[in-house]
Amino acid sequence: MEILRLAKASEFYNIATKDLTPILQTKLIPHIKKLSASNRTSYYIPTLFVDYAKKVLNFSSISTAKGTLEDFKNKNGTKIITVSNLKGGVGKTSVASNLAYTLSVLNKRVLLVDMDSQANTSRYLANKYFTGNSIKNIFDTLMRKEKIDKEFVKQYISTLEFENSSLDLLPSELALGRVVEFSRAVFTMPHKKLNDILKHVKDDYDFIIIDTPPSTGLSLHMAIYASDMMSIVTDAEDFSVNGLKELSSEIEEIEEETDRSISVDSIFINKVKNSKIHEVYIEAIAKLAVEQNIENVYTIADSTRVKEAQNLHIPMLEYKRELDKNLVMSTSIMEYAVEKALQG
Numbered sequence: 324m325e326i327l328r329l330a331k332a333s334e335f336y337n338i339a340t341k342d343l344t345p346i347l348q349t350k351l352i353p354h355i356k357k358l359s360a361s362n363r364t365s366y367y368i369p370t371l372f373v374d375y376a377k378k379v380l381n382f383s384s385i386s387t388a389k390g391t392l393e394d395f396k397n398k399n400g401t402k403i404i405t406v407s408n409l410k411g412g413v414g415k416t417s418v419a420s421n422l423a424y425t426l427s428v429l430n431k432r433v434l435l436v437d438m439d440s441q442a443n444t445s446r447y448l449a450n451k452y453f454t455g456n457s458i459k460n461i462f463d464t465l466m467r468k469e470k471i472d473k474e475f476v477k478q479y480i481s482t483l484e485f486e487n488s489s490l491d492l493l494p495s496e497l498a499l500g501r502v503v504e505f506s507r508a509v510f511t512m513p514h515k516k517l518n519d520i521l522k523h524v525k526d527d528y529d530f531i532i533i534d535t536p537p538s539t540g541l542s543l544h545m546a547i548y549a550s551d552m553m554s555i556v557t558d559a560e561d562f563s564v565n566g567l568k569e570l571s572s573e574i575e576e577i578e579e580e581t582d583r584s585i586s587v588d589s590i591f592i593n594k595v596k597n598s599k600i601h602e603v604y605i606e607a608i609a610k611l612a613v614e615q616n617i618e619n620v621y622t623i624a625d626s627t628r629v630k631e632a633q634n635l636h637i638p639m640l641e642y643k644r645e646l647d648k649n650l651v652m653s654t655s656i657m658e659y660a661v662e663k664a665l666q667g
């Protein structure tokens with residue numbers, strides 16, 4: 324995956340920098356902005372979006388000048404984000420997987436961790452079962468009180484190659500839930516165990532995205548303990564607003580129990596339809612977000628394309644590249660990913 328460098332935009336696009344900058348600032352085209360030591364601003368656009376940029380900017384041709392980013396690692400270390408909600412079927416797995424992929428398109432080194440024994444994340448992007456070869460094996464080993472190291476953890480990580488980028492996956496399997504719950508009987512502080520696993524490989528990544536099951540259990544406690552921040556995915560239905568309140572108090576309890584604080588920095592309201600009733604719930608959720616100091620609220624439209632991409636086991640961004648059709652789920656996720664990438 325290459326990154327198109329817009330250091331001198333006019334050279335590449337035949338457009339005055341002053342005209343291009345506002346367009347980039349609207350985030351209409353996903354990009355990364357970097358300040359050089361001499362305070363000059365450089366813009367980078369993933370090549371994936373070159374066609375998109377051409378359309379938005381109405382260009383007939385685009386320069387082939389390209390630059391790869393020699394060092395685009397996070398400056399502030401690895402960021403670990405848990406994607407969660409106690410409610411099932413709202414889109415946690417869809418958002419976690421596509422967020423992980425989108426960050427990888429932005430040239431970040433990403434590990435996607437599946438902490439749900441349904442293993443939907445593993446199957447969505449890898450299209451296979453990992454029975455006997457998943458994070459569950461690592462927990463098994465820890466429970467036998469055997470020491471683990473980086474090489475041991477790495478043997479359970481697979482690199483998934485896509486058309487435009489690659490990312491790493493630490494997959495799950497059905498038996499994970501049982502093993503995780505059983506670990507309560509073995510460890511005095513079981514909630515620390517995912518952190519104990521991830522610390523061995525953390526330095527290899529800019530972002531670690533953790534998908535969680537739709538329930539409050541040890542898997543969620545472990546994920547929260549290991550994470551810096553949380554992203555909530557919800558739908559715009561009757562029980563969602565109350566569900567979010569329940570989740571907040573659950574998070575508070577987990578924070579107390581695990582002696583770790585986590586900031587919820589975003590809510591994705593998923594499967595939104597163009598209806599009055601959805602408008603009402605979106606407003607209620609947005610109000611709740613303000614009350615709880617959650618900065619980023621995004622909506623994602625309900626679209627069969629999300630399901631279609633999952634059936635084909637490809638990320639949304641790689642499914643139907645055309646501007647209007649492609650960006651159903653991707654725009655909000657891209658917006659969030661770009662923000663995180665810039666903070667990194």
Ligand SMILES: Nc1ncnc2c1ncn2[C@@H]1O[C@H](COP(=O)(O)OP(=O)(O)OP(=O)(O)O)[C@@H](O)[C@H]1O
Nearest residue numbers: 411412413414415416417537594624625626629630
């Ligand atoms: N924006 C969307 N539009 C249409 N369908 C969607 C959308 N987002 C997710 N879906 C579909 O909804 C179903 C549930 O999504 P997903 O598996 O991501 O939810 P989940 O919260 O992870 O579920 P679980 O609680 O079981 O882990 C899937 O079939 C998925 O394809």
Ligand SMILES: [Mg+2]
Nearest residue numbers: 415416439443
């Ligand atoms: Mg899921």
